Amino acid sequence: MARIKTEKNISRKEVIVAKAASLFREKGFKAASMRDLAEAVGVEAASLYNHIKSKTELLHELCFSVANRFMHNIDEIERENSSSLEKIEKLLRFHINEMIHHYEEVYVSDREWKHLADPYLSNYQNQRRIYRKRFASIIETGIREKEIKKIDAPTAVLIMLHAISGIESWHRSTQRISAAELEENMITILAGGLTNK
Amino acid sequence: MARIKTEKNISRKEVIVAKAASLFREKGFKAASMRDLAEAVGVEAASLYNHIKSKTELLHELCFSVANRFMHNIDEIERENSSSLEKIEKLLRFHINEMIHHYEEVYVSDREWKHLADPYLSNYQNQRRIYRKRFASIIETGIREKEIKKIDAPTAVLIMLHAISGIESWHRSTQRISAAELEENMITILAGGLTNK
């Protein structure tokens, strides 16, 4: 009888969620079926329901675990005593590294959250809005203190966040530079576009 | 008996394709059903098949009409006698305006192309690859001529293209700056991140 393999301290549910991330990334949430997922896990579809409540629950788990990580990070950065530009650079580096090392989760929560059902959906959308506002107000402080060009802060946020989601292409490209090089290039271009001189 | 309304020089098929763009943008290709589309058009689902071959054909039409526009544009720009930086700025402005004025089509072709079926899929992927290579080599020329910072050109391309796809958020935001302001802000940040000094 097939059995879901687990390593120490990893529950069977976590194995399923991880495979779901990979599958949802590859095919999209709607196009990925529970039978696909079952096959990836090495089990029959019905067996998954001994560990999870529903397909959407998998999406909840992914979206909110990612959202929480980003929220905690911006909490910390806001508390720091550093210049706006330094704060922005730290935010960017966090985003970049999340996208490099937790690619599938982050990608899925970024692209597939539309398929969440209320109340999770509105909750998630709210968190997103708030996060962007907080990001934008760091930029606005930087503008007031002349560290940063006079630009529309929400537009800058939108550029930064989406630019980083482009790391998706890096993951799938055949000839790719190292993760460290990628990080430095992105910081150079993105921070360079903000700096006042 | 219901009938698809057409204005002069717009075929019924074109009406369907346009509504499909809007629906695929809103729900995603897989989650948007032919019955949804039929309702949006004001007709029964089966009636759609008097005008189109299949659901995927709708996606083909959208993806390749967008891809062709971008290809023709880069053709023209490559032929010009201008600096690399000017060429890049023109490319960016074209992308930005496409994203502003043909939002739904462009968005769909950017996010939903995965659901194309071969041979369209590989064809589309090829075009994308080629487009990015051409974009990157304009940047590389700029670097050689010291107009542009020493950066990894493919990374720069990936940043630019994804940053612009962030205009999606602009469309859906409640308080938004004008299209012209958006364009200028994006150019300031993106071109500013490349320029050598």
Next chain:
DNA sequence: ATAATATACTAACGTATGTTAGCGAAATAA
């Protein structure tokens, strides 16, 4: 060893989906 729990299986359900067949009505051409 026995009991209890966790996990997997088979079978099946109701529903939604893309699409086709066949017929009638409306628009257009003769």
Next chain:
DNA sequence: TTATTTCGCTAACATACGTTAGTATATTAT
């Protein structure tokens, strides 16, 4: 007007989907 073509309708199909019920088999606790 009549003939032809275009277009929309109802009905139905096969398939795929998420999920549940009920049962059997491992694993763990006593």
